[in-house]
Structure formats: C-alpha cells, structure tokens
Amino acid sequence: MATTTALRPKQRERAANSFAKPRRSPLLTALTGLILLYSLVPLAWLVINATKSQEDLLSSFGLWFGDGFSLFSNIKDTFTYNDGIFLRWFANTLLYVVVGAGGATILAVMGGYALAKFGFPGKKAVFAVVLGAVAVPGTALAVPTFLMFSKMGLTDTPWAVIIPSLISPFGLYLMWTFATDAIPTELMEAAKVDGASELRTFFQVCLPMLAPGIVTVLLFSMVATWNNYFLPLIMLKDPDWYPLTVGLNSWSQQALTAGGDVIFNLVITGSLLTILPLIAAFLLLQRFWQSGLSAGSVKE
Amino acid sequence: MNTKHGRLLRAVTVSVVAALALAACGGSDGDKSSSSAGGAADVKAALKKGGTITVWAWEPTLTKVVKDFEAEHKNVTVKLVNAGTGNDQYTALQNAIKAGKGVPDVAQIEYYALPQFSLAKSVADVSSYGASGLDKTFTPGPWASVQQSGGIYGLPMDSGPMALFYNKTVFDKYKVAVPKTWDEYVDAARKIHAADPKAYIANDAGDAGFTTSLIWQAGGQPFKVDGDKVKIDLADAGSKRFADTWQKLLDEKLLAPTPSWSDGWYKGLAEGNIATLTIGAWMPANLESGVKAGAGKWRVAPMPQWEAGANATSENGGSSLAIPTASKNKALAYAFMDYATAGQGAQTRVDAGAFPATTKQISDPAFVDKKSAYFGGQEINKVLAASADDVVKGWSYLPFQVYANSIFNDTVGKAYVSKTKLADGLADWQKKSASYGDQQGFKVN
Numbered sequence: 001m002a003t004t005t006a007l008r009p010k011q012r013e014r015a016a017n018s019f020a021k022p023r024r025s026p027l028l029t030a031l032t033g034l035i036l037l038y039s040l041v042p043l044a045w046l047v048i049n050a051t052k053s054q055e056d057l058l059s060s061f062g063l064w065f066g067d068g069f070s071l072f073s074n075i076k077d078t079f080t081y082n083d084g085i086f087l088r089w090f091a092n093t094l095l096y097v098v099v100g101a102g103g104a105t106i107l108a109v110m111g112g113y114a115l116a117k118f119g120f121p122g123k124k125a126v127f128a129v130v131l132g133a134v135a136v137p138g139t140a141l142a143v144p145t146f147l148m149f150s151k152m153g154l155t156d157t158p159w160a161v162i163i164p165s166l167i168s169p170f171g172l173y174l175m176w177t178f179a180t181d182a183i184p185t186e187l188m189e190a191a192k193v194d195g196a197s198e199l200r201t202f203f204q205v206c207l208p209m210l211a212p213g214i215v216t217v218l219l220f221s222m223v224a225t226w227n228n229y230f231l232p233l234i235m236l237k238d239p240d241w242y243p244l245t246v247g248l249n250s251w252s253q254q255a256l257t258a259g260g261d262v263i264f265n266l267v268i269t270g271s272l273l274t275i276l277p278l279i280a281a282f283l284l285l286q287r288f289w290q291s292g293l294s295a296g297s298v299k300e
Numbered sequence: 301m302n303t304k305h306g307r308l309l310r311a312v313t314v315s316v317v318a319a320l321a322l323a324a325c326g327g328s329d330g331d332k333s334s335s336s337a338g339g340a341a342d343v344k345a346a347l348k349k350g351g352t353i354t355v356w357a358w359e360p361t362l363t364k365v366v367k368d369f370e371a372e373h374k375n376v377t378v379k380l381v382n383a384g385t386g387n388d389q390y391t392a393l394q395n396a397i398k399a400g401k402g403v404p405d406v407a408q409i410e411y412y413a414l415p416q417f418s419l420a421k422s423v424a425d426v427s428s429y430g431a432s433g434l435d436k437t438f439t440p441g442p443w444a445s446v447q448q449s450g451g452i453y454g455l456p457m458d459s460g461p462m463a464l465f466y467n468k469t470v471f472d473k474y475k476v477a478v479p480k481t482w483d484e485y486v487d488a489a490r491k492i493h494a495a496d497p498k499a500y501i502a503n504d505a506g507d508a509g510f511t512t513s514l515i516w517q518a519g520g521q522p523f524k525v526d527g528d529k530v531k532i533d534l535a536d537a538g539s540k541r542f543a544d545t546w547q548k549l550l551d552e553k554l555l556a557p558t559p560s561w562s563d564g565w566y567k568g569l570a571e572g573n574i575a576t577l578t579i580g581a582w583m584p585a586n587l588e589s590g591v592k593a594g595a596g597k598w599r600v601a602p603m604p605q606w607e608a609g610a611n612a613t614s615e616n617g618g619s620s621l622a623i624p625t626a627s628k629n630k631a632l633a634y635a636f637m638d639y640a641t642a643g644q645g646a647q648t649r650v651d652a653g654a655f656p657a658t659t660k661q662i663s664d665p666a667f668v669d670k671k672s673a674y675f676g677g678q679e680i681n682k683v684l685a686a687s688a689d690d691v692v693k694g695w696s697y698l699p700f701q702v703y704a705n706s707i708f709n710d711t712v713g714k715a716y717v718s719k720t721k722l723a724d725g726l727a728d729w730q731k732k733s734a735s736y737g738d739q740q741g742f743k744v745n
Binding site (some may be wrong): 054055058118138146147150151153155156234237238239250253254255256257258260261264294 | 333358359360379381382383385386388391395396399401402458460549561563567568570571580582583585586589590591593617658
C-alpha cells in the first residue's frame with residue numbers, strides 16, 4: 001500500500017521505465033494471505049495450547065484459550081518432569097548443533113574455498129560426486145550408517161549423531177559457488193605478491209568476504225541438525241543422549257500405552273520451547289543471510 | 301522336538317530384514333544356552349556379585365520397581381530404557397539382535413508378540429532359573445501366554461481380562477440401559493447416536509488387538525499352532541459372529557472413526573462422545589491419568605456377551621518381561637525379572653495402578669474390595685478380577701502375529717473406511733498372513 005501511494009524516487013524511476021505501472025493483483029494478495037495464514041496458524045495453535053493444562057487441552061477448543069492459564073506451570077513441569085531430563089535433551093541438542101553444524105560449516109567453507117580457487121586433477125569428478133550427494137537425502141543413508149556405526153561400536157554414543165552431521169554436501173556446494181563469485185582471484189594474487197602465506201590469505205583476506213555465505217551455510221546446517229529426528233532415533237537408545245526431537249516424541253508416545261502418563265501439555269510446551277532458539281537464531285542472523293542470498297546477483 | 305523340526309523352527313524368524321542374521325545366531329546361541337543354562341544358584345551368586353543390566357520397557361510403574369530393587373541390592377545397577385512402545389521396541393530389539401550389539405538384558409514383550417520371539421529363540425527359556433516353580437504364582441491366562449512347547453520364555457508382568465467401561469452420565473442422559481449382550485450393545489449404539497449425532501457408543505478405526513480379543517470371546521480359534529504347522533481360519537464360527545455384529549455397527553456408521561490412543565480419542569473420552577470402551581483391565585490407571593475430566597462419570601460392567609446369560613471374557617493386551625538370548629548376564633537379569641513380576645515388585649506395580657497377573661495380588665481383599673473414587677466409589681476390581689476367571693481357554697496367537705497385526709489395516713481396516721465387508725477383509729487378512737507364514741518356513745493351512 002505505502003509503496004504504491006508514495007513511491008521513493010528510485011522506484012518511481014523504475015516504474016516509469018516499465019511500460020505499465022505496477023498493478024495490485026487481488027488474487028495474488030489473497031493467495032499470499034492464505035499462505036501466510038497457513039504458516040502462522042500452527043504457530044498460533046502452539047502458543048495458545050502451551051497455556052493449557054492437560055485437562056483443558058482435551059476439553060477446550062483448539063484455537064482458543066482454555067479455562068485456566070497454565071503456561072508457567074507447564075514450563076516449570078517441562079523442566080522438572082522425569083528429573084529434569086528436558087534440560088539434558090536441550091544440552092544434547094546444543095552439543096549436536098555446535099559441534100555438528102559448526103563443524104559442518106567449517107568443513108564446507110574450507111572445502112568450498114579450495115574447490116573454487118584451486119585447480120587440481122579430478123576436480124570434475126569431485127563436482128559430480130558432490131552434486132550426486134546433494135540428491136541423496138540423509139534419511140536414505142540413515143539405516144546403512146546405523147549398520148556401519150554399530151559395527152564400529154559407535155551407536156548409542158553422541159558421535160553417532162555428530163559425525164554424520166559433519167558432512168553437508170549442499171553446504172559445500174553452496175560455499176563453492178559462493179566463493180567462486182565472491183572472491184576476486186586478483187585479490188588473492190595481490191595478497192600473495194605482498195608476501196602473505198596461503199593460510200593468511202585464506203583467513204585474513206578471503207574469509208571476511210565469505211561471511212554472508214558462511215552465515216547461510218551455518219543457518220542451513222543449524223536448522224537441519226536442530227530438527228534432525230530420524231538419525232538420532234535409530235542411533236540412540238539411551239534417553240540420556242536424546243536430542244529434543246526424539247525426547248519430545250518419546251513423551252508423546254507415553255500416551256499410546258497402557259499405564260502411560262499422558263502429558264500432551266508438556267509435549268506442546270516443550271515443542272514451543274524447542275523452536276524458540278531457532279527463531280532467535282533466525283532473527284539474529286537474518287540480515288547476513290539476506291545479503292548472502294543476493295550477493296552475486298548484481299553485476300557491477 | 302526332533303532335529304529336523306528344531307532346525308525348521310530356528311529358521312523361522314521375525315522379520316524379513318532380520319531373517320538371515322537371526323537364523324544364523326539363533327542356531328549357535330540356542331545350543332549354547334541349553335548346555336550352559338544357569339540354575340537358581342547362579343541367580344543367587346549373580347545377585348551377590350552385582351553388576352549392571354539394561355532393561356528395555358515402556359511400562360511406567362517399573363521406575364519405582366527399579367529404585368526399590370537397587371536399594372535392596374546395592375551392587376546392582378539397573379538401566380531402565382524406554383526404547384519405544386510396542387512395535388517400535390520390537391523393531392529396535394530385532395535390529396539390536398541382528399547387529400549383535402546393544403541387546404538389552406531384559407525386554408518388555410506383549411503376550412501376542414512373545415511367540416514370535418520365543419520360536420526364533422531370540423529370547424531365552426528361563427525354566428531352569430526357577431521359573432518352572434512359579435506355576436501357582438501367576439493366574440492361568442498370562443501364565444499360559446509365556447509358555448511355548450515346554451519352555452518358559454518370560455514372566456507375566458500384567459494381564460488384561462476385558463470388561464465394559466462405560467460413561468454413566470451419557471447412558472443416564474439418554475436413558476439407555478447398559479448392554480448385557482452384543483445385540484443390546486448394537487441397540488444402545490443406535491439410541492445414543494440418534495440422540496446426539498456427535499456421540500458414539502465406541503470408537504473403532506480398525507484395531508487388530510481389539511478384533512482378535514472379540515473373536516476370542518466369541519469362541520473363535522482362528523489361529524492354531526502345532527510346531528511348524530499353522531492353521532489360520534478367520535471365517536470360523538467365532539470370527540463370523542464378530543464380523544456379523546460389527547458389520548451392523550459399521551453399516552449404520554455407529555462407531556466413531558477415531559483411532560485409539562490418539563489425542564482425539566482422549567478428547568472423545570473426556571467429552572463423553574465415546575461412551576464405552578471394551579478393553580483390558582489395565583484401563584483404569586489410564587483413565588485416571590489421561591482423562592481427568594471423566595472422574596466420577598465412568599463405571600465398569602462385565603463384558604457384553606454373545607449369548608444372553610453367559611459369562612465369557614477374553615484378554616486384551618498385557619505384557620511379559622523376557623531375557624534376550626544374547627544377554628550376557630542372564631542370571632542377574634532373571635533376578636530382576638523375578639523381583640519385578642513375582643516378588644515385591646508385583647505389589648509395587650499394583651499399588652501404582654497396574655492390573656496383577658499374580659494370584660496373590662488378584663485375590664488380595666485389599667485389592668478386590670478397593671473403592672475407586674474415579675469410578676464413583678465402585679469396587680471395580682470385583683468386576684475385573686471376575687473377568688480374569690472367565691477368560692475363554694484355548695486361544696493362541698500366530699507365531700508371526702506382529703507381522704500379521706501390521707497388515708491388519710491394509711486388509712480388515714478397509715472395511716472401516718470403505719464399502720468393503722468385514723468378512724472379506726478378514727479373508728484377505730488370512731490370505732496375506734498365510735503367504736507370509738509360508739515364506740517364513742511354516743506350513744500354513
């Protein structure tokens with residue numbers, strides 16, 4: 001609305017240049033609105049239902065508040081239920097994200113940089129392998145990985161989750177294309193002429209230019225590791241090593257069994273608490289991410 | 301059991317994936333355990349020596365049992381792991397057995413699934429550890445469920461004689477009498493649904509365990525096992541009885557299409573839109589913790605009968621504790637298992653709401669005469685304990701029941717969502733189960 005009534009000079013110029021002025025499409029607006037609703041309703045549901053007790057959950061309308069306001073007691077119960085195992089799962093998830101996603105990002109950045117800026121025999125083969133690896137979903141590899149890890153005696157240890165998370169073919173590919181465009185080879189040559197070593201060129205000259213790409217890859221692998229469910233599900237049997245996803249599911253499964261303690265309210269509150277750090281990470285890193293996506297799209 | 305026979309049984313395995321690995325290790329492990337099976341003395345020695353055992357179970361009352369057991373035996377550590385419920389756990393267990401690593405020392409296995417594990421020799425015969433002396437300890441139904449061709453492959457943890465749980469306020473509101481026979485049940489279903497289109501007498505979205513329990517009560521014996529010979533007849537008199545009556549409920553859309561244990565199910569039970577549950581005697585604890593809003597509204601009545609005046613019941617659910625053959629500390633595992641099922645643990649679990657499989661607890665006046673506040677002060681255990689005595693004898697599950705149940709919804713389940721008839725669904729279930737059994741080395745029909 002605001003943009004059409006009060007166009008800024010640059011936009012006005014662009015609008016004048018195109019043969020028709022930008023039109024508002026009611027259909028498109030409605031569609032966008034629908035999609036917005038579609039993506040926000042589950043979140044609203046989660047927030048609303050986190051305020052209900054187990055009893056209220058079953059007896060009140062799903063998209064409105066129940067009789068009581070139990071958000072704080074739910075949060076307290078979530079953190080104290082089962083000797084506070086939720087906190088342990090939270091710490092596990094953090095560990096998997098910091099070591100797994102962090103490691104994946106470092107490997108992707110270094111690998112992508114090397115592939116973009118150095119020539120070596122067999123590069124085309126590497127390219128094919130990486131592209132092929134992007135096409136294979138991690139879920140498909142989970143069972144073979146399980147069999148391999150169990151032979152190595154690594155199942156039921158945090159390594160079983162961390163090591164597979166370290167490999168991110170998509171991140172590598174992204175860094176590769178990003179580094180190709182973002183780092184002018186002339187700049188690297190200039191640094192070398194000035195006497196900088198290979199390592200110093202990488203860390204002091206090239207790394208800052210890669211920042212937007214690094215944040216993008218970091219965000220991608222963080223989200224992937226944070227939400228990872230199937231791999232830890234089959235690798236881990238010891239609840240002490242569960243990440244939040246598997247842990248919350250095990251709480252939810254309690255309702256499925258004779259004699260089980262039904263704690264849907266804690267599952268919902270736990271889910272809400274689980275997505276908060278991701279939302280925070282997105283809000284904090286979003287600026288870098290946007291500039292990262294648009295980098296290289298404009299030729300100057 | 302002759303050797304050819306034995307080899308065949310060993311070749312019988314639980315799932316397609318685990319088939320080869322299980323057969324291979326089943327052979328060697330089975331022989332080893334029979335030659336060096338421990339005795340009661342080993343159990344005592346193991347307790348004295350101490351150590352750590354891992355228990356895979358989802359039954360929540362075990363948490364307290366484990367604590368008590370560790371307090372009594374200071375040098376024993378029991379690692380209680382919830383490796384998933386039911387099928388999830390069986391899959392995990394089979395994976396672990398196949399990988400040969402991370403196999404627990406004790407695993408919770410439901411009665412319907414136990415033959416599958418015992419026939420493949422994935423779980424050990426515990427008779428020599430002292431289980432053979434427990435004849436009088438357990439009620440006949442569950443005790444029969446843990447035995448297979450002369451061996452004892454687990455100890456009963458709980459049992460599920462069936463009864464009719466009903467929401468009294470709904471029946472009072474619509475002035476419907478509590479049904480005593482299944483015909484009256486169908487009538488009651490019509491009345492309730494006519495009075496309130498949102499209310500149903502029961503939910504059923506197709507559940508293998510429930511279906512087999514009702515066929516069991518109707519006198520059906522669709523599964524007969526004799527060594528490696530298996531007979532499946534899901535069109536016998538009992539199965540027919542079930543299919544005819546249930547077809548009426550389906551045709552007239554008198555059953556809520558809500559799967560049991562879903563959040564919608566809990567909601568329906570709380571709101572009174574699901575008016576009855578014909579289910580195992582372990583249900584009260586679940587209602588109390590899961591459906592708090594139903595307090596004071598629910599009552600328990602004997603299971604509706606197929607013939608007026610009869611008093612036949614069947615079992616629904618219930619599980620045992622068993623020791624995987626690959627366990628490295630079977631004597632200590634047995635010590636824990638014995639404590640949890642036959643020893644002090646049985647009382648602890650009953651106090652926490654479990655339904656006993658032990659004769660001592662089920663006949664204890666403190667248990668039978670207990671008034672339940674949730675059920676409006678009714679002495680519900682009188683009804684439930686009586687049901688345990690009336691369970692129809694001679695029932696058995698398939699030696700590949702876990703698989704059979706897993707294809708239930710693709711076969712019989714169709715009748716619940718389309719115009720397929722229940723009888724056709726049962727025939728299809730029989731055909732698909734039989735062909736699987738043949739592939740597994742059984743001679744079916």
